[in-house]
Amino acid sequence: MNKLITALVLCCVFAFGQPRPAVAIRNAKIVTVSGPVIARGTVVVRNGLIEAVGDSVQAPPDAMIIDGEGLSVYPGLIDALSTWGQPGAAMAVTGTATAGRGGRGTVAVTPTPAVTAATTVAAPPARGPEDRPQTTSWIKAADEVSGMDRRIETARGAGFTTAVTFPTRGIFAGQGAVIDLLSGEKPGEMVVASPVGQYISLGRGGFGGGMGGGFPSALMGYIAYVRQIYLDLEHYRLVKDAYAKDPRGMQRPEYDRALEGLMDSPRVLLPANRLVEIDRMLRLAADLKQPAILYGGREAYRPEAAELLKRSNTALLLSMRWPEKSRDADPDEVDSMRTLETRDKAPLAAAVLAKARVRWAFYSDGLEQARDLQRAIKKALDAGLSREDALRALTLSPAEIYGVQERLGSIEKGKIGNLVLTRGDLFDDRTKVEAIIVDGRKYTPAPEAPMGGRGPATEEPGNSGGLR
């Protein structure tokens, strides 16, 4: 019922929406990212695209004019790994997702978790890779997005116009999409590119396992499952091709949605926080023969990590949620040298990666409030990251990593009209976002909700890389 009303509201908005006028921002400082900074110039956005940019560009007569005096214009920020735009992703879902070939188990990703929990029976524990445990590889974030996610407005207030949003529950959680952070509009309009990759998480590995939780229970079980499913995929392809060529006299290959989902995914995202994990995941990706992006990067400040990434030409998505000592930690318990060092040096990673010319981008990892994000970036800047590199890691670099650099990531003619207007430098403490333009639509940020000094509310994604 709720859905129906939402749909009706959306229809109305769309049907009665006025054609969007062109927008011109005049006399502003324009930080293009792809080229030199324009000290005083004009950007024109029409029909959702950047029509013109430069210091001698004239605002067209039909355009809505924004006086850019004292303003800076940046490309809209991109969250390289996110769950924004999927309202269900912010809620806790009970039960594990153990959907398999034979229809075992429940699919966790649904916008109405309360109803799901009440109407489904707990799935029997998986007995091996063939049960496709914790796998929903066929789910596409593009099919799940909604402008109704409240976090969209908050994120826009921090200067984000775009997110690469992923389903994040399970081992093979599903396929991500690049979305523009529009509110209330038709969800289909938000999608810029889909699918852009498969989100993989590897559980923490427990003690013993076998307590009814099913396969896998230890980290090596998770990895074995990932290996097996790609072996299965290789075989599946051979059988399917042969069947397509000549089905006569050949037994019909069983349709496997888990493998179909993997076939659709152009790349995999693998969790890697510690140096050991970065090494491990790079080797795994090479064995799987899959293009990979690593996410996490807590120990990416260690020079060996940058070297490994550089050598394998693999991109790293760096969590902006820097490790901190838990407030509930036992004060008498002394952490290991490595843990202490990591908490001290993690924000160095950004500068180290930039210096080593590794392909990398920031991701919000559950942070969404402008103040939290600013504070996180400030830590990286204080640790030696240049403002140019910081900006690039939130704009053009993520666009390149996902192969959408022709559409997003810089202020260039022909690219999508995603802009942030600020008074003052984007990364200064006191700078306020004045306006955000997404797909040519202008939004003004809502006043920020008061901070209770609390950390981020969500745990996902990116927390599964082995924080032990």
Next chain:
Amino acid sequence: MRTTLLVLFSALPLAGETYVLQNATIMTVSKGTLKGSIVVRDGKIAEVGEKVMVPADAKVIDASNQYIIPGIIDCHSHIAADGGINEGSVSVSSMVDIRDVINPEDIAIYRALAGGVTTANILHGSANSIGGKTLPLKMRWGKDAQGMIFEGATPGIKFALGENPKRAGNPTGRAINAGAQQQGRYPATRMGVEDVIREAFVEAKAYKAEWDAWEANKAGIPPRKDLKLEALKEVLEGRRYVHAHCYRADEILMLLRVADEFGFKIRTLQHVLEGYKVAKEIAAHGAGASTFSDWWSYKMEAFDAIPFNATIMMRKGVVVSINSDDAEQMRHLNIEAGKAMKYGGATETEALAMVTLNPARQLGIDNRVGSIEAGKDADLVIYDKFPLSDYAKVQKVLIDGTIYFDRDNEVSGRPAKQAEKQKLIDKEKQNQQRGPQVPPTRRQGQ
């Protein structure tokens, strides 16, 4: 294949340094004990003898009044693995591999080194009848995961009999009742354990036949590769060693019979506390036995044990090693070996062999390690006193001719490390006191 691998790896530059370890009591294990020197070059033992040629470029380490033994080998360890050592969710977990989860930064590696261990067989746990794939590592502290792997060594697989595999999955020991909420994992009895192994090998044989048929002419689509059965196929082909956790004599005989029936070998019996009762049968099968010195009665199936176990099995012709199964015990395996002299009257050499040459033979790496002989890897431990004594302290540990542990450096480096750590702790405390949420203006004047 094996030789190619060895050639390949021995061609790698291992260590540049040439050392002469001088004037020590050298317990070679394979060729008795002598007073003399060892020349180490390119990671290998170049010469051992009372008198050796000292190369011009050699660094001389004076080991007067000290003892040198081959690096200790632990045939049963669970250190250096991330994210759990049991994939206990299933009765047969041969698809999982310790190789995938090696953690070269586990501090237990360094501590084992400090106890003279240079090689350890890292095993999957004993939660299931057929466990995961395993492999020996060298304790090359500071190297990455690949750098730890004992190159060219035959990998293994863990089996487990008795209480552990039948208990897992049955929470609080509850039997699988009809009305039980929790689905228990098969098996629940020793009969079931045997059945799991039999069923798995019936399946593996069919799998092997399928692959062999395809390999014969490689026509058409190859069969599906199954990681679980692939490991068992390797066992059937003798390319993967079985290390079986066991306690009781009856279950040991059961396993040997099942293996004979299916045509594979049990490489080692692990723990094997009742091995002394069936030592002849173990020797006849050709299995090695890797046991504890004097640790028992920690559960029902471990009651009927005696400290004479190791020597009795040895006298009956079994290759016997003494293992740790524990990160702490691992640091004093020399003492554990020494107990075999007290219980059963093993000679010095026999006792020492139980933590050096014998585990090397059990792991099929005795061509590389386990004794001090020219041509073998320079994996050496220098002790200040008789190594099988409680009072002996490890002074230096070499692996492949590189010093990985040096007691002098360790002890003298501690204050600096402690200071560095304290600095980080203080810094963090300061930052916390300032608190990230307090705006800078309010802090002024405080």
